[in-house]
Every structure is written in C-alpha cells, then in structure tokens.
Amino acid sequence: MKNIKFLTGLFLILTAFAFTSCDNEPIDPAIDLDEFGGGNNGGPVVFKADFSGSNWNTSTAQAVVSGNFITISGVKSNGEGFGFLIEANAPGTYPANTNLLAFTPAGSEFGYWSTNFDNPEENTGSITITNINTSNNTISGTFNFKGYWSDTAATSILPVQFTNGVFQNVPYITQNQTGDTFFAKVNGAEFVDVDILTITTDINGQEFISVGAQDSNLNAMTVSVRSSLNPGTYNITGNTATDQVQAIYDFNDTNYNAVSGSVTITSKSATRIKGTFNFITNGATPFTVTEGAFDVEY
Numbered sequence: 001m002k003n004i005k006f007l008t009g010l011f012l013i014l015t016a017f018a019f020t021s022c023d024n025e026p027i028d029p030a031i032d033l034d035e036f037g038g039g040n041n042g043g044p045v046v047f048k049a050d051f052s053g054s055n056w057n058t059s060t061a062q063a064v065v066s067g068n069f070i071t072i073s074g075v076k077s078n079g080e081g082f083g084f085l086i087e088a089n090a091p092g093t094y095p096a097n098t099n100l101l102a103f104t105p106a107g108s109e110f111g112y113w114s115t116n117f118d119n120p121e122e123n124t125g126s127i128t129i130t131n132i133n134t135s136n137n138t139i140s141g142t143f144n145f146k147g148y149w150s151d152t153a154a155t156s157i158l159p160v161q162f163t164n165g166v167f168q169n170v171p172y173i174t175q176n177q178t179g180d181t182f183f184a185k186v187n188g189a190e191f192v193d194v195d196i197l198t199i200t201t202d203i204n205g206q207e208f209i210s211v212g213a214q215d216s217n218l219n220a221m222t223v224s225v226r227s228s229l230n231p232g233t234y235n236i237t238g239n240t241a242t243d244q245v246q247a248i249y250d251f252n253d254t255n256y257n258a259v260s261g262s263v264t265i266t267s268k269s270a271t272r273i274k275g276t277f278n279f280i281t282n283g284a285t286p287f288t289v290t291e292g293a294f295d296v297e298y
Contacts, residue, residue, distance in 0.1 A: 047074030049082070049143070049165040051103075063139050063172035065089065065132065067194025068214060072139065072170060080106035082165075084143070085197070086127060096125040096145040103147055103162060112147025112160050124148075125162075138169045182213040184221060184277075184292040186249065191215055191289075198298045200227065208246075209273060211294045220250040223277050223294065225263055236261040236279050247279045249287050256281035261289070272297050 048057035058081065061074040070088050075081030085100040096114035104111035116122040125145030132139050143165035149157040180198070184191040193213035200209055207227040214220045225234070226244045234245040238259035247258035261279025268274070277292035 043169045045170060046166060046168040047082070047170065048167075049103075049162050051160050051162045061167060061170040063170050065139065065172050065174055066196075067216065068218070069195050069197070070129065070139070070172075071197070072141075072167060074167060074170070076106075078106040080104060084127060086129070088129060091129045091132060091141075093126050093128040095123065096127060096143075097122060099127065101125070101127060101143060101145045101147070101162075102150070103160070110149060110151040110154075112162075113150045114145040114147060116146075116148050116159075117152050122146075127165075132172075133169075136169075137172055139172050140168045140170065142166050180294075180296040182211065182221075182294045182296070184213075185290050186221075186251075186287055188288075188290075191219075191221060196294075196296060198296045200298060209298050211273075211296050211298075213294075219252070220248075221289070222248045222250075223263060223275075223292065225265060225273070225275070229265055229268075231265045231268055233262055233264040236263065238282070245277075247277065247289070249281050249289060251287065254283075256283045256287055258289075259286075 045059045045061050046057070047059065047061040048055065050056070058074050058076050060076070061072070063070065063072040066089070068087060068089060070084075070086045072084040072086075073081060081104060083102050083104065086094050087099055088094055097116070097120060099114070101114035102111045114124045116124060125143070127141060127143040127145070129139065129141045131141070144163050146159050146161050148159045151157075180196045182193045182196045191213070192215050194216050195214040197212045198209065199212070200207060208224040209227050210222055210224040212220060212222040224246045229244060236245055236247060236258045237243055238257065240246055240257070245263035247261065247263070249256045249258075258279035259282050261277065263275055263277040265273065265275045272295070274295040275293070277294075278290050279292075280289070281287045
C-alpha cells in the first residue's frame with residue numbers, strides 16, 4: 001500500500017486516532033468566500049453526499065491547494081462536516097484508504113474515516129478531483145467511501161457508506177496565501193517545506209496543537225505543543241506520556257522521535273501560534289534539528 005508519510009508523521013504520535021479538527025475542517029462563519037478565492041465566480045458552491053438513508057448538503061466549503069496536498073472541507077453550522085486530505089495537486093482519482101476522507105458528526109471528537117484500521121489495505125472508495133479552476137480559484141469533484149469510526153476502542157460502531165458525494169465550485173487558496181511559515185535545518189541543511197498542515201489532536205488524553213511540514217522528497221517534520229500552554233520554553237525529554245511538547249522527523253519512510261531539545265512558544269492567540277524549536281532524534285545515527293521556527297493558524 002502506498003505510504004502517505006506526511007500523514008504518518010502527523011498521526012503516529014496519537015495514542016488513538018482522535019481527529020478533533022484540522023486546518024481544512026472547521027470553517028469560520030465570518031469568512032468572506034469571495035475574498036477567500038473564487039466565491040460565486042464559478043457558480044454556486046455545492047457540497048453533498050448520501051448516507052444512512054439521508055441526503056446531506058451544505059454550501060459552506062473551502063479548500064487549500066499546496067505543493068503535495070489538497071485539503072477540502074464542507075461543514076454545517078452545527079459543526080458536523082466532511083474533511084479531506086489528499087496527496088495530490090492535480091485532477092485525477094485517488095484511493096480513499098491511502099488518503100484521509102472523514103465525516104465528523106456534530107459535537108464529536110471522533111468521526112468516520114476512510115481507513116479500516118484492522119485492514120488498512122481494504123479498498124474503501126475514492127475521491128476524484130475533476131477540475132481545478134485557476135481563473136476562479138475553485139475546485140470540483142466527486143467522492144464515495146466507507147467510513148470506519150476513528151475511536152478504535154468503540155468496537156460496536158458499524159462503518160458507514162458515504163455515496164454520491166459531490167463538491168462543486170469550492171473556493172480555494174494556495175499555501176502562499178495562508179500566511180503560514182515553517183523553517184528548520186536538519187544536520188545543518190535547510191528543510192525546504194512545500195506543505196504545512198496544522199491539526200488539533202488528542203495525545204494521552206491531552207489536547208495538542210500539531211504543526212507538520214513536508215518537503216518535496218516527502219520527508220516530514222511534526223512539532224506538537226499542548227494546547228493549554230502559554231508563551232514560554234518547554235523541554236523535550238522523549239517521554240511522550242508526560243512531555244508537554246513533542247516532535248517527530250520522518251525520513252525515508254522511517255519515523256524518528258525527538259528525545260531531547262525544546263520548543264519555545266513566542267506568541268499565541270485564539271487562532272494563531274508562533275514559536276521556535278530544536279531537537280535531537282533517536283536512531284543509530286540521530287538527526288539534529290536546529291533553527292526551527294513556525295508561525296501558523298490553528
């Protein structure tokens with residue numbers, strides 16, 4: 001099965017697959033979609049799917065098209081919605097089980113994911129990007145997938161089949177327009193990111209803000225800080241059960257955990273976090289990450 005290394009880097013640190021939110025999922029009702037990109041220039045926004053005997057739809061949707069990934073979401077006012085993370089940057093059909101297609105019910109920290117955790121090789125469906133309109137900055141496509149409940153401890157919840165999924169004229173921005181930045185050096189050489197993703201995750205019962213970046217060779221780096229932390233410097237010891245800040249470097253399909261170092265939060269608001277970091281990984285030949293810095297919305 002195709003190895004989505006960036007997703008591995010982001011989610012390996014989770015003790016459960018508790019997907020609470022990501023930068024492509026919650027939508028601020030105050031966002032002006034015309035300013036966001038596209039608006040109604042390409043026609044009305046449509047996001048719909050059928051499941052559990054009902055027809056689900058919303059016109060509140062957004063997307064980000066970046067170097068290696070496309071993120072798309074459609075959300076209702078009560079917070080329930082779809083969030084997709086696809087390793088792609090062009091029209092085409094992509095398998096659901098090696099990407100992330102998810103539906104999160106209202107008020108839940110868990111959702112129905114397109115991966116069968118007991119059988120990751122299962123063909124759970126697909127998503128098709130039919131058009132990326134660079135004039136109107138809109139994206140359109142279709143999707144169908146079988147969703148498995150992301151809380152693997154809840155074994156009695158049956159999977160849900162999502163069919164007839166359609167998204168049309170969803171406005172998108174590019175990574176350069178998000179204003180997010182990430183920088184680091186690995187063993188003295190610059191880690192040149194082409195994608196930056198930020199998610200809020202649950203690690204050992206604590207909420208963390210995880211900032212991930214990927215380079216053109218699909219190597220990835222993830223820095224996580226506990227959501228409750230205020231500006232200050234926090235040490236990495238390698239004890240993932242107690243550390244308030246953690247980091248992972250994914251290189252050539254292997255994940256290396258940070259065993260020492262620190263993360264400094266220089267500023268933090270309700271929607272944005274900025275900081276610096278450095279760490280040394282485990283492994284026979286440890287990686288040394290220096291001059292790390294991030295400034296992202298979460």
